[in-house]
Amino acid sequence: MWEGLIEKITDYKWRIPKSYKPGMRVEGVIYASEKMLSQIKKDNAPEQVANVAFLPGIVKYSLAMPDIHWGYGFCIGGVAATDPEEGGVISPGGVGFDINCGVRLLKTNLELGDVKDKISKIVDVLYQNVPSGVGSRGQIRVSNQEERRLLLEGARWAVKKGFGIGEDLEVCEERGSIEGADPDSVSERAYERGKQQAGTLGSGNHFLEVQVVDDIYDREVAEKLGLFIGQITVMIHSGSRGFGYQVCDDYVRVMIKCLDKYNIRVPDRQLACAPINSPEAKNYIGAMKSAANYAWANRQVLMHLVRESFEKVFSKSWQSLGMYLIYDVAHNIAKFEKYIIDGQEKVLCVHRKGATRAFGPGHKELPEKYKDMGQPVIIPGDMGRASYLLVGTKKAEEESFSSTCHGAGRLKSRHEAIRTGDFNTLIKELSSKGIEVRATGKKTVLEEAPSAYKNVDEVAEVVCKAGLSKKVCRMKPLCVVKG
Amino acid sequence: MGKEFEFFEHTADIGVRIYAQSIEELFENSARALFSLITGNRDILPNLEKEIILEAQNIEELLVNWLNELISVFFTYKFLPKSYNIRIKEKDPYKLEALLKGSEYDPYINEVKTEVKAATYHNLKIEKTPGGYKAEVIFDV
Numbered sequence: 001m002w003e004g005l006i007e008k009i010t011d012y013k014w015r016i017p018k019s020y021k022p023g024m025r026v027e028g029v030i031y032a033s034e035k036m037l038s039q040i041k042k043d044n045a046p047e048q049v050a051n052v053a054f055l056p057g058i059v060k061y062s063l064a065m066p067d068i069h070w071g072y073g074f075c076i077g078g079v080a081a082t083d084p085e086e087g088g089v090i091s092p093g094g095v096g097f098d099i100n101c102g103v104r105l106l107k108t109n110l111e112l113g114d115v116k117d118k119i120s121k122i123v124d125v126l127y128q129n130v131p132s133g134v135g136s137r138g139q140i141r142v143s144n145q146e147e148r149r150l151l152l153e154g155a156r157w158a159v160k161k162g163f164g165i166g167e168d169l170e171v172c173e174e175r176g177s178i179e180g181a182d183p184d185s186v187s188e189r190a191y192e193r194g195k196q197q198a199g200t201l202g203s204g205n206h207f208l209e210v211q212v213v214d215d216i217y218d219r220e221v222a223e224k225l226g227l228f229i230g231q232i233t234v235m236i237h238s239g240s241r242g243f244g245y246q247v248c249d250d251y252v253r254v255m256i257k258c259l260d261k262y263n264i265r266v267p268d269r270q271l272a273c274a275p276i277n278s279p280e281a282k283n284y285i286g287a288m289k290s291a292a293n294y295a296w297a298n299r300q301v302l303m304h305l306v307r308e309s310f311e312k313v314f315s316k317s318w319q320s321l322g323m324y325l326i327y328d329v330a331h332n333i334a335k336f337e338k339y340i341i342d343g344q345e346k347v348l349c350v351h352r353k354g355a356t357r358a359f360g361p362g363h364k365e366l367p368e369k370y371k372d373m374g375q376p377v378i379i380p381g382d383m384g385r386a387s388y389l390l391v392g393t394k395k396a397e398e399e400s401f402s403s404t405c406h407g408a409g410r411l412k413s414r415h416e417a418i419r420t421g422d423f424n425t426l427i428k429e430l431s432s433k434g435i436e437v438r439a440t441g442k443k444t445v446l447e448e449a450p451s452a453y454k455n456v457d458e459v460a461e462v463v464c465k466a467g468l469s470k471k472v473c474r475m476k477p478l479c480v481v482k483g
Numbered sequence: 484m485g486k487e488f489e490f491f492e493h494t495a496d497i498g499v500r501i502y503a504q505s506i507e508e509l510f511e512n513s514a515r516a517l518f519s520l521i522t523g524n525r526d527i528l529p530n531l532e533k534e535i536i537l538e539a540q541n542i543e544e545l546l547v548n549w550l551n552e553l554i555s556v557f558f559t560y561k562f563l564p565k566s567y568n569i570r571i572k573e574k575d576p577y578k579l580e581a582l583l584k585g586s587e588y589d590p591y592i593n594e595v596k597t598e599v600k601a602a603t604y605h606n607l608k609i610e611k612t613p614g615g616y617k618a619e620v621i622f623d624v
Contacts, residue, residue: 043494070494072605072621097600097623193559196591203598204624242558245600249551256544256604269543269604413492414624443596483598 002041004050006030012466016050023265024053030064031400031466036458039411040068048075051267055080056275057088059341059348063400065355066462067409067454071096073270076354076410079403081339083348084276089264091273092255092284094351095334097248099288100295101206101239102173102330103378104303105389107225108310109322110232112212115478118313119210119436123479125309126208127438130302132201132483140199140301147191150198151183154293155328158300164307168300170367171376172328173357176296182286187250190287194243194294199301201238203444203483208306209235209380211387211475218472221373221391225326225472233475234310234323235387236302237380239332240295247291251284276349285334292333299328326389327376331356331406339401350401358392358404358469377469381408381456383437383448383480384430388460390469404468408456417452418443439482448482485614488516496603497622504615506542507569510549510579513618514567517550520597520622522563522588529565529584538578543607545577546618550602563588597624 005020009029014037016028028049032040040046045068052074053062059081068077073093082088115122140161142150150157155169155176169175201208213231216222227233240247258274259266266273274280303325307318314321334351341348350357359366359375366375374391381387385408396402412420423442426449430437439445463469491498499516503509535552539545556562564585571579600623608619 045494072496072603072623076495189555189559193555246555246559249555249601252601252604253548253551257540260540269607272604410495413494414497415490415492441596 002044002046004046006046012462016046018053021050023267024050025055026053026058026061028053028064029061030068031462031468032066032068033458033462036066036454036462039454043070045070045075048073049078051271052078052080052094054266055082055089055091055271055273056264057082057084057086059083063403065403065405066459067354067405067407069410071353073268074351074353077405078353079351079355079401081348081350081401082276083346085346088276088349089273090276090281090284090334090349091271091351092248092251092288093270093272094353095248095288096332096353097245098239098332099244099247099291100330101332102295102299102328103235103237103380104299104328105326105378106234106303106306106323107227107326108232108234111230112232115210115232119479122210122309122313123436123438123481125313126306126481129309130201130208130305130481131199132203132440132481142195142198144191147195148183150297151186151290151293152181153177154296155300158297163301163304168303168325171325172296173330176300176328178289178292180286181289181293183290185283185286186247186290190243190246190250193246194241197241197243198294198298199305200241200298201302201481201483202241203440205448206238206483207383208302208481209383209387210478211235212478213473214386214476215474216472218470221472224373225376227473234306235378235380235475236299236306238295238299238302240291241298243294244291247287251287254280255284288334292330295330296328327378329356329378337402339397348401350403352403354406355403356406357402358390358396359402360392360394360397363397374470377404379405379407379456379460382450382453383477384433384435384450386456387475388456389472389475390460390464391472393467393470395467396469400468404463405459408453408459410452411454412452414447417449418446421446421449421451435477436479437482444482487512493621497624499620499622501618501620502615506571506616509609509616509618510546510569510571511567513546513550513620514553514564517553517599517622518563520599521557521595523596525563525588527563527565527586527588530586531562531584533562533564533583533585535581535583536579541577542609543604545579546609546620547602547604547607549579550620554599554601558590561587561589599624
């Protein structure tokens, strides 16, 4: 139980004052309802919000979204912006091991009636076609030279190789290919580790899910996106696999040494960091961006495999099934973005560790077709309840460095989920809701049981009540492939 | 022989508490804890050798580097260790030399229980106890 100092700002916003811990440069702010806050205080996550406030050059506050839970270094659901001109740092721990872990959402022109009798077939074909599981190996074989191109071009590389179409790139954050990737900053080990896993889903909380739209909150935006009640959608959650883990490991080792070198004092060594303008940080940024591109290429390939699976089940082309991408978001990443701070435009380094970018309407980074509605934000829930599609707001730009939540957030540890759950009961429960699951192991399914997560309805409610996002629609799961 | 290690709860990840009589044994038992998560106890024929040499600024960092090196070597080169001959000299206490015996274990063919992404520095502790040493490490899974 965390018993630190926390003050109410509004019904959905709480402050950890700077005075809580000597060394905090800014205050901590947690977005949560009163009910959620008591749950949040059960583990050490608020302490981590305070620890992040120690980072040199941090601007305004150390933020946490309502899906906050205990991580390592940063909490999950944490957001911190640092100013390079004020000695601001970048921390690999503020991005995490799974660099550019993220989500994409595809629509279809299928309705519930079209798939109702085919759910088992769909999930079986997806399970067969999409490599999943801990050590899953992709069907793509890349040489070192080819991997270099993949790291530079991300999803654009995948499209060039025939995995999808140019139009897909228009609706990816950074158009699926972030500028500034530097493959020379990537270790041999990471190259080697990454080669085997391109085009694989992975394990843990990564998944593929076929869903049905069951509630619409903003008819106008939903219509513009071509979404309607009863429609089938597909969600893909994956990241940069072993490649990203290796990049993070390599650079935490480098940055641990930077703490002494640059005289930086942080309360947790997993917050190891370096000034953004230092050579160590420049190398990390080049390698992190390479990993981000690896993840975008990966999700692009996974989407292609999903489209092929549907083609197989319905004997129609994916185009005639209307399987177009709505959007792709990164939720473990550091980005350089412009904000007005005290009347001055600044380029800040925004760390999002389990948080999603949420640009409001009119933002110049948005694709033309989304400019008037704001950026689509995809919030996966647990496999038994629901997921959400939201859009970003102007208020998020002013308040939270254009950030919002990234999922439901864990409630129980994996051990506790296994200890308190029973595989057969869980499968029966899901099946009574019409949900089918395929997974490589029983353990993963139990670890990912709905009861191990917070209620995504409550998380989405908080970010919307706080004005950081607007609800568009909710999707219920029909079948799930877990790693 | 007493308990080598035990796992403890952490919301998103997995914590392990390791016990040993010597610092070398602490490193060995931490490796055993790691692979009990990744592959479980496997009866393998140790027909391959691998040398690992690592240096760090302090003992905690050396432990994290060691565990991350083993994760990396396993997922990159498919090397599953069975025995560990670890040397940490008193006059050079933050340098580790290890000769591992093990075998090829392809994680892309064989069963892997948990994909451990990395060992972290979060809440990392190494303590001297009356019986030797105790350490706590949190793995990102």
